[in-house]
Amino acid sequence: MALEFNENNFKEEVLNSDKPVLVDFWAVWCGPCKLLGPTIDELHKELEGKVKVGKVNVDENQNLAAQFGVMSIPTVIIMKGGKVVEQFIGMQPKGVYIDALNKHM
Template identity: 45%
Template sequence: MKAVTDADFEAEVLKSDKPVLVDFWAEWCGPCRMIAPILEEIAAEHGDKLEIVKLNIDENPEVPAKYQILGIPTLNVYKDGEVVKQIQGVKPKAALLRELGEFV
């Protein structure tokens, strides 16, 4: 999964021609480490329809502040420059796929 930053967020996420799921995470976040392999699997299986990227909130504070990310892990799905879905916390793969059904 590709990492995005405050600097390239607009180009990589907001201007993408397909939906992009952004995993807001931090190194110290245990639940973030738990969900990462699940997201890698989803990216491998559905990368043609949904791009999945990571944004480290400690290294990139501007984007999380703009989108009021108060807890992590938070997964935002962006389509046409807008947040169209937000998922918070760790969920099993099947539950994530259900929530992402319209995008995968």
């Protein structure tokens, strides 16, 4: 299961990570987010040790959503060195995320 990122652990887990990090901004009530969830969990399992993969619940972490300009969900960002290097709005095929992550590993 993907990691849970929140306002308490985001700096340590994401911004200060020595690995690329995929962050899925989602909400319980979002249909496309529910469909994307299993893909995010698969990426976490497949890329463990190379990339951190986690989720941010936008309802519980509104400051993080605002900080990254998340206006619609799902929004997936890839961060490296504390900076956003890729961003995807809406659901994408798994291969799109893998290709993007491969560029930053």
